[in-house]
Amino acid sequence: MRVLCLGDVVGHSGVSIVKKLLSDLIKKYDIDFVIANGENAAPNGRGIGPNEFESLLNAGVDVITLGNHYNRNKEFKQLIGETNLVLPLNLLNGDPKEGSKLYYVKGNHIRVTSILKDASAEASVVHEFLLVKEIIENNPKCIHIIDFHAEYTGDKKSFGYLFDGQISAMMGTHTHVQTRDYQILPRGTGYITDLGMCGDYESILGFEKNSVINKLYFGASENFLVGDSSKKILSGVVLDINETTFLCRQIFPVYIIDEEVKK
Ligand SMILES: [Fe+2]
Ligand SMILES: [Fe+2]
Numbered sequence: 001m002r003v004l005c006l007g008d009v010v011g012h013s014g015v016s017i018v019k020k021l022l023s024d025l026i027k028k029y030d031i032d033f034v035i036a037n038g039e040n041a042a043p044n045g046r047g048i049g050p051n052e053f054e055s056l057l058n059a060g061v062d063v064i065t066l067g068n069h070y071n072r073n074k075e076f077k078q079l080i081g082e083t084n085l086v087l088p089l090n091l092l093n094g095d096p097k098e099g100s101k102l103y104y105v106k107g108n109h110i111r112v113t114s115i116l117k118d119a120s121a122e123a124s125v126v127h128e129f130l131l132v133k134e135i136i137e138n139n140p141k142c143i144h145i146i147d148f149h150a151e152y153t154g155d156k157k158s159f160g161y162l163f164d165g166q167i168s169a170m171m172g173t174h175t176h177v178q179t180r181d182y183q184i185l186p187r188g189t190g191y192i193t194d195l196g197m198c199g200d201y202e203s204i205l206g207f208e209k210n211s212v213i214n215k216l217y218f219g220a221s222e223n224f225l226v227g228d229s230s231k232k233i234l235s236g237v238v239l240d241i242n243e244t245t246f247l248c249r250q251i252f253p254v255y256i257i258d259e260e261v262k263k
Contacts, residue, residue, distance in 0.1 A: 001108050001143060001243050002029060005171045006036035006236035007178065010199030010206025011045040011226030015055050017198050017234045017258060022060040025254065029238050033105050034060055035112060037147060037173045039067035045207060045226045047073030057084060063103065065114040067149035067174055068123055088116035088149065090131055092124035100135050102142065108243050109142035117150030136166050143168045143246050150174055153193050160191040168241045169248050171195050176205045178235045182251045190248030196235030200227025201257050230260045
């Protein structure tokens with residue numbers, strides 16, 4: 001079973017690069033299932049609404065996970081309950097049914113779970129360990145993929161080792177920068193500290209660089225603008241998962257910088 005996991009899709013630039021490249025990637029790598037983090041997919045990079053949700057699904061994404069920006073878009077409420085959307089499991093007032101969902105793909109059960117670590121969160125979260133342990137104990141015969149959305153690399157690696165051999169893969173999200181440490185942990189769990197992002201390449205976190213610099217260094221009060229240069233990036237990993245052991249056979253990165261032809 002081959003799963004493509006894409007990092008945070010940022011704004012219209014992120015949605016457009018996914019639309020442009022995903023179908024070819026699915027063919028090239030013989031992908032069965034695609035997971036993308038959509039917490040920044042709204043046109044302004046904050047949250048997600050129905051339009052970009054539909055666009056990503058139509059582009060070939062099967063499941064969209066979220067993160068600390070999960071409810072930043074005012075139309076987000078319309079998406080609650082969507083089968084293909086996974087909210088953070090460990091929100092203080094969240095619904096656990098929305099944080100871990102089971103899919104059936106080509107004879108295999110795949111459970112996708114989203115975790116938000118408090119270091120990155122505007123949202124209040126409860127400790128994730130017991131919640132994830134319970135999910136694994138209650139679902140022993142399936143592929144488990146966890147999106148661990150957090151700032152700190154140490155939190156992410158700790159979680160990976162903690163559940164090594166019990167989950168198929170853990171991919172970190174949130175920093176928008178892909179890490180080089182993709183690997184299979186000693187007991188068979190596929191791991192990367194951060195998938196990176198899909199969005200504008202000549203940017204800061206997918207946002208127009210001057211708007212970020214002006215805010216961070218010179219006190220500008222305007223929000224960051226989504227970057228829209230001619231260079232876009234799509235980044236993530238491909239997981240090859242053994243359908244009998246549910247462990248990871250192979251993990252390799254996808255990191256494509258795509259330059260539009262200037263008119
Ligand atoms: Fe993000
Ligand atoms: Fe985030």
